[in-house]
Amino acid sequence: MIPIDDETLNQYIDGELDQSKLNIVKEQLINSEIDRKRLEYLQKVHGDLGQLKIYQTSANFTSFVMSKLEKKLKSSKKDKIFILSISSVFMIFCLAIAGYLLFNIISDPSSTGLIVEKTNLYMSILMQFTESAKEIFTPQNISIFGSIISFGFLAVAYFMYEEHKFSKRKIEQ
Amino acid sequence: MKNISDLEIIESVKKGNRADYSILVDRYKNKAFSLIVRMVKNQMDAEEVLQDCFVKAYNSLESFKQQAKFSTWFYRIVYNTALTRLSTKKRKVENDMSSIDELYFLESNYNPETTEQKDSSQFMQSMIEKLPPSYSAVINMFYLDNMSCEEISEIMQTSVSNVKVMLHRSRILLRDILIKNNYAEEIL
Numbered sequence: 001m002i003p004i005d006d007e008t009l010n011q012y013i014d015g016e017l018d019q020s021k022l023n024i025v026k027e028q029l030i031n032s033e034i035d036r037k038r039l040e041y042l043q044k045v046h047g048d049l050g051q052l053k054i055y056q057t058s059a060n061f062t063s064f065v066m067s068k069l070e071k072k073l074k075s076s077k078k079d080k081i082f083i084l085s086i087s088s089v090f091m092i093f094c095l096a097i098a099g100y101l102l103f104n105i106i107s108d109p110s111s112t113g114l115i116v117e118k119t120n121l122y123m124s125i126l127m128q129f130t131e132s133a134k135e136i137f138t139p140q141n142i143s144i145f146g147s148i149i150s151f152g153f154l155a156v157a158y159f160m161y162e163e164h165k166f167s168k169r170k171i172e173q
Numbered sequence: 174m175k176n177i178s179d180l181e182i183i184e185s186v187k188k189g190n191r192a193d194y195s196i197l198v199d200r201y202k203n204k205a206f207s208l209i210v211r212m213v214k215n216q217m218d219a220e221e222v223l224q225d226c227f228v229k230a231y232n233s234l235e236s237f238k239q240q241a242k243f244s245t246w247f248y249r250i251v252y253n254t255a256l257t258r259l260s261t262k263k264r265k266v267e268n269d270m271s272s273i274d275e276l277y278f279l280e281s282n283y284n285p286e287t288t289e290q291k292d293s294s295q296f297m298q299s300m301i302e303k304l305p306p307s308y309s310a311v312i313n314m315f316y317l318d319n320m321s322c323e324e325i326s327e328i329m330q331t332s333v334s335n336v337k338v339m340l341h342r343s344r345i346l347l348r349d350i351l352i353k354n355n356y357a358e359e360i361l
Contacts, residue, residue, distance in 0.1 A: 010341040041348045048297045049316045049344070055207040057220060062198045065227045069194070072228065 004028055004035045012039065013046050179243035183234060198227055201244070204318055205251050211302065211309040212255040213262075222258050226251045244318075248328045252310060259306060293351060300350055304343060311339045 004012075004025055011017050012025055029036050058064075105115065137145075177196065185193040202223065209219040209226075230250050237246055301312060307329070314320045314328065322336045329336065 006345045007341060010344060038348075041352060042344060044293070045297065045344050045347045045351065048294045049301070049312060049347075051294065052207070052301070052313065052317045053298060054203050054317065055210045055216065055219075057202045057206045057223065061202055061220065061223075062195050065198050065224055066192070066195050068224060068228060069191070069231055072232075073191075 003032065004038075006038075006042075009035075009039050009042050013043060180239055183237065183239075183243065186231075186234060194231060197243075201247060202227075205248070207317055208248070208251060208310060208313045209255050211304075211313050212252075212306040213258055214302065218258060218262075219255075222254050223251070226254050229254065242324075245324055245327055248314065248318075248320075249330075252328050255310075256306070296354070297347055297351065300347055304346075308339050308343050311336055312343055315340055 008017070008021070008025060012022070017025060029039060179197065179200075182193050182196050186197075205226065206219055206223050209222050210216055213219050213222060226247070230247055233250075237243070301309060304312065310329065311325055314325045315322070320328075322333050322340070325336045326333045
């Protein structure tokens, strides 16, 4: 008689055997004491596993989690306010410049010609700059610049990551 | 409070009742803690990991799709965070489908002479604590949380058959250890 394999015994315990296989296993269990014992050992393990111990967290765990959440939310609110105030200052600054320019144009109609003249001047400077940039940014130079900049980014990213880890550890302590 | 479903609590938290989140924390903390303790094998670390899990879950509540069960979604966070903690601590993380030979290090490690005599149930509890993380996670979720193999496979992001293999291997291993350490007579 071939002994029942462990996989089949496990399936028997889990009730996963189909009727025909179940009948074969039941019959073999009646006839083989070794198989019966193997099944009983496995059932004992199955039964004991059903009584696994539940570990308890510390008594103030929930309140600790909630206060941690509260702190995080407060700090993210502070971050939002900081970003908002910086962008507001920037916007006000831009609006002030735009307002000043508009005021000059409206109050002095003759300045329109001057503005056009100045715009042409800036455009020609820009064109000259583009021309010289074309000479500088040849395919070979671009790859060199790219490598240097990438290296720089990598170095900065590494130091930022290290700094982030360090400050996180400090906060956790 | 006990009658409120997880989804109702989540809805309430999303509406701004932040304090209701503590009901979820109370509901899941001990079972999730047991899972993490069995994975990281250290209660101090486990509590830290669990705190992180609850914070992560809170921050991701918006992305929680209500078609899934909260417990499955939350346990996935727990399982992955515990694995991350294990890997950052450079502890050995067992491959889900590692060879059965690797599991048998438990047998060779156990020395009955240096261990105080326990009954078979106590002995087994102590052996479960020594199982590799993924195996003890499967045992914990299957027996303590009464999860199906399908749910466990979803949490561990592996196939159902892998989960069954891990479950069966663990049982066979524990049975063989019991027999080898002369607990067979007690069992019968």
